Amino acid sequence: MVEGAVYNSAESTPKIHELLNGGxxxxxxxxxxxxxxxxxxxSLVFYTGCKTDEDWVRNSGIDFTDKAQVLTWFKTEFAGWDSIWLELFANASxxxxxxxQYCMPLDQTWEAQTNITMLGDAAHLMPPFAGEGVNMAMLDAVELSEQLNSETHTNxxxxxxxxETQMRARASETARETLVATEALHSPEAIEFIINIIS
Ligand SMILES: Cc1cc2nc3c(=O)[nH]c(=O)nc-3n(C[C@H](O)[C@H](O)[C@H](O)COP(=O)(O)OP(=O)(O)OC[C@H]3O[C@@H](n4cnc5c(N)ncnc54)[C@H](O)[C@@H]3O)c2cc1C
Known part of the structure; x- marks a missing residue:
């Protein structure tokens, strides 16, 4: 994935801003x-998703701080796409x-420690195509606080x-979903997949 942002999208990328309509x-x-x-x-954020080698970032030779280089890459990689998208790359802030993108092992486990634990991406890194990363991190915090305050635990x-047992099971299920979505959204059947989700 290549991620960018535009701070004042109404002024900087008016066509995309209008198309987005706050969504x-x-x-x-x-x-x-x-x-x-x-x-x-x-502001707005945007990110591309392409299937490529694991070492593409290093091997591509692209300087990702150089807007012109990234724009040139986008024009080649997304050749045939509507020119409206160029607005994002040309005006990124x-x-x-x-x-x-990496994904946690779906069966990961470890022994609980007495004085340290993990929440959010640190505990369950995965691609973002299930759209659940922030929700999961917040739910981790809620569930951890509930367990810490529960009188059923003696230590x-x-x-x-x-x-951690609860969190790992929940994260594995979402990781499975996000891997399916990642594959499907980057396949020839991407449109059918998304229509099935929203209909
Ligand atoms: C392109 C993209 C799109 C996404 N879209 C969505 C979406 O639509 N919906 C959704 O729910 N999720 C989405 N996610 C996932 C979501 O952003 C993450 O799941 C979420 O931010 C995880 O929160 P976190 O607090 O665990 O980690 P982070 O948000 O990564 O926060 C960790 C913080 O720790 C800091 N840090 C790191 N190392 C150290 C250190 N040694 N000392 C001090 N600080 C340190 C970092 O700078 C960072 O501020 C997306 C992710 C990406 C990359």
Missing amino acids: KIFAMNDEKTLITSSKGDG GGFIPRP LQTAIAAY
Whole structure:
């Protein structure tokens, strides 16, 4: 994935701003995605998804702080896509962030410690195509606080173990869903997949 942002989208990228209308756009074709989201502060973020080698970021030779280089890459990689998308790359605020995507092992486990635990992406890294990363991180915090405050636990380690068991099962299920979505959204059947989800 290559991620960028536009701070004042109404002025900087007016065509996309109008198309977004305060919401989110999923564009899919050629087994690639371009997702754009409006933010409450008048900015927008966007990110591309392409199937490529794990070492593409290093081997591509692209300087992701150089807008012109990223724009040139986008024009080649997304050749045939409507020119409206160029507005994002030409007017991005600051540099781009390349994000190779990894997923936690679905059966990961570990022994609970007495004084430390993990929440959010640190505990369950996965591609973002289920759209659940922030929800999961917040739910982790709620469930951890419930276990820490529960009188059923006689010590910290059993409270942490109870939280982690629950969290790992929930995260595995979402990771499974996000892997399916990641594959489907970057396949020739991407449009059918998304229509099935929303209908
Ligand atoms: C392109 C993209 C799109 C996404 N879209 C969605 C979406 O639509 N919906 C959704 O729910 N989720 C989405 N996610 C996932 C979501 O962003 C993450 O799941 C969420 O941010 C995880 O929160 P976190 O607090 O665990 O980690 P982070 O948000 O990564 O926060 C960790 C923080 O720790 C800091 N940090 C790291 N190392 C150190 C250190 N050594 N010392 C001090 N601080 C440190 C980092 O700078 C960072 O601020 C998306 C992710 C990406 C990359």
